[in-house]
């Protein structure tokens with residue numbers, strides 16, 4: 109029985125065609141990351157940094173993230 113809540117890293121696929129943006133705390137389409145929504149100077153690098161730092165920090169207690177979770181950055 110799985111009681112933990114699914115944890116999403118920045119860029120993880122939530123469902124087909126929908127991704128998690130940790131910078132906005134929103135479920136977004138893939139175009140979100142490429143449309144200068146955050147800032148026109150940090151697209152790309154900041155998204156990768158955010159993903160890597162979340163991966164390093166790991167999944168908090170009470171949550172789980174599947175080993176094979178799909179992410180657009182990876």
Ligand SMILES: [Zn+2]
Pocket residue numbers: 129130131132133136140145146
């Ligand atoms: Zn965003």
